[in-house]
Each structure stands twice: as C-alpha cells, then as structure tokens.
Amino acid sequence: MRKLSFLVLLILTILFFEACQQQKPILPKADFSTENQEVIVNQVTQFKNLSQRAVAYRWDFGDGVVSEDFEPQHVYQDSGEYVVTLTAKSPDHSTVIVQAITVLP
Numbered sequence: 699m700r701k702l703s704f705l706v707l708l709i710l711t712i713l714f715f716e717a718c719q720q721q722k723p724i725l726p727k728a729d730f731s732t733e734n735q736e737v738i739v740n741q742v743t744q745f746k747n748l749s750q751r752a753v754a755y756r757w758d759f760g761d762g763v764v765s766e767d768f769e770p771q772h773v774y775q776d777s778g779e780y781v782v783t784l785t786a787k788s789p790d791h792s793t794v795i796v797q798a799i800t801v802l803p
Contacts (some may be wrong), residue, residue, distance in 0.1 A: 729795055
C-alpha cells in the first residue's frame with residue numbers, strides 16, 4: 699500500500715509540474731507602420747497598428763503628444779526628426795517598438 703501511495707504522489711507531482719511549465723506567459727508584440735516615413739508639417743499622418751496579442755496601446759509621437767487609440771492619426775506642427783514609440787500591453791507584460799519619422803517644412 700505504501701508503494702502505491704508513493705507512486706500516486708509521484709505521478710501527481712509530475713503532472714503538477716508539467717502543467718505549470720505549459721502555462722507560459724502570452725507576450726504581446728508591438729508593431730506598426732505608416733504610409734510615409736517622411737511627412738509635411740500639418741499633414742495628417744495615419745498610424746497602422748500591426749501589434750499582436752495586446753489589449754491596450756500607448757503611442758508617444760515624440761513631440762509631447764500621446765494617444766491610447768488603436769490606430770491614431772497625428773499632425774506634427776513643426777519640422778524635424780521624431781521618434782514614435784508604441785507600447786503594446788497585455789495583462790502582465792508589455793513590449794515597445796520605435797520608428798523614426800521625418801517632418802519636412
């Protein structure tokens with residue numbers, strides 16, 4: 699009887715650890731595109747969200763303006779080089795992607 703109890707306990711322990719290892723976190727993948735990497739001052743720029751496995755988003759357009767829209771539009775007021783940052787969030791994790799955009803006068 700002791701051998702059977704030990705064997706059952708061993709099997710349950712193995713199953714428990716196997717189940718724990720299979721539950722890997724689901725990581726979001728941040729990704730986006732724009733039609734143009736160069737735009738003109740006061741031109742509307744549409745951002746296409748290509749992220750996967752995310753439930754929330756935070757865009758930083760590099761000029762002090764942020765958005766939590768899924769696919770925002772943005773208008774740059776001044777010429778220059780800007781770094782656009784998209785953070786894609788899942789309940790437990792987040793990932794970030796950055797891309798440069800040039801705004802011409």
